[in-house]
Amino acid sequence: MVVTQISVFLENKSGRLAELTEALAEAGINIRALSVAETVDYGVLRMIVDNPDLACERLRQTGFTVTETPVLALEIPDRPGGLAYVIRVLSDAGINVEYVYAFVGKAQENAIVVLRLEEIERAVELLGKRGIEAVPAEKVYRM
Amino acid sequence: MIYNASAECMDRSTLESLQLERLQQTVKRVYENVPLYRERFDASGIRPGDMKSLEDLADLPFTVKDDLRQTYPFGMFAVPMRDVARIHASSGTTGRPIVVGYTAEDINTWAEAIARTLAAGGTTAGDIVHNAYGYGLFTGGLGLHYGAERLGATVVPISGGQTKRQVQLLQDFGSNVICCTPSYALYIGEVAAEAGLDLEKLPLRVGFFGAEPWTETMRKAIEERLQIDALDIYGLSEVIGPGVSYDCLSKCGLHVNEDFFIPEIIDPLTGTPLPPGEKGELVFTTITKEAFPVIRYRTRDITSLTYEKCSCGRTFARMQRVSGRTDDMLIIRGVNIFPSQIESVLMEMEETEPHYLLVVDRQEKSLDTLEVWVEVSAEIFSDEMRKLGALQKKVQQELEGILGISVGVKLVEPKTIARSEGKARRIIDRREL
Structure with a gap:
């Protein structure tokens, strides 16, 4: 029943979202659903992807702070x-x-x-x- | 362990007569050999023979950093250049570098001071010492190096930088002792953890950390992360370099090598000497240095002294951990702020990483603002915005409680605050003062 969502802490600075989506693209990961919550300084990007484990691993390697929810x-x-x-x-x-x-x-x-x-x-x-x-x-x- | 008990545990009256004798010789020597001291003494009506007791030291004029800049490069040397065996210099980030010289005997004294320091943390001849202080003009690297050799230990002169390799060699060589700045120690711990290294399994036992002010909470963090005893080592190149004073394993203040250096605490505004226990600016007079003696040198470091015997048996005066510097104090909206205050708040909160940056700015209406950048670690990152918001607010309230001014807190991504491999840079001041 439970679906694993990936949440990523994103500082509001240019290029971060590009880096994140590129890392996923390179790993051949497809994004199924996505939402962003944001404040002035930072945001949290929430995603459902086809391979959550691989996505987490790649994002961590690329230096993102990731949690599974x-x-x-x-x-x-x-x-x-x-x-x-x-x-x-x-x-x-x-x-x-x-x-x-x-x-x-x-x-x-x-x-x-x-x-x-x-x-x-x-x-x-x-x-x-x-x-x-x-x-x-x-x-x-x-x- | 005590390296030189006859010096370090000397009874106070013997020590004081030794200090007086050495002070008299030093005053005479600088009067004869250093024009700046001769002019200053003459202007204050002081004759070299006037030092009848240690109290007379308070009559001598102070020496400040600017004096050393004015006499750049060798104007404060008290021996001919042919007797100078080595030169060290400060980085000179603010103005001309400070250049200091050592005779062969000075290097001997220094090695002795460091050997006492390392032994006070239990270092012995059989140990492997990983020395990650920078080698070069900076006194840290070579200072620790000679002291460790004097003790008979095996030195790994790795210097700073290439942290992954440092971690690898720490593991492969099985080093027992590490020397570096406290902020670099934390970084090494972080890199080791990332590499999946179990620090508890390493033979690393003790570390000697100095060259920048740090706090008691930072000590606990280093001890936890690296699974070692973290000892403070104090010094400045103007006096000799590291090894002016040192922690023992009871960690209750740094023992000043009083047979080489006489410490005083003064009121930084009036210059009046303050009694033991009172906080003020630390001042040193070297009493054995040959090439570069200093008389009442103002360190700008803030601390206090106690003359009570330590439980380890040493009789030397102990200085409290340096709580700030008169010159890295920030004045924000009229309030004095020391980076160490902010550090201790962050270190005490479990949710934050000990890496931070202070950004000072001035708004249009000339109101100064202080923003503290704090890293969000993977452990505390929450998917829920209100939890992140609550953390931000908590850090802010804790800081405001300590500092007494309003503070902005910005959460930033982990590892985005630059890690230093030497002295940490904690402040960005954007005000155009």
């Missing part, structure tokens, strides 16, 4: 209210969503979102009962 990928109906419903279920259950971003998936019936939350297993169970399925990690990496 467990996240949840959910397949939700691609229509108004689709995400709202999921968030409401989690909120009512007292599960706090740290952050959420959308997947850059290929055109399909459902949308895929990535969520960072504290209690992944409980969320999966709650949402599963309501017909919202978590996307298995292997499937996410191959998408």
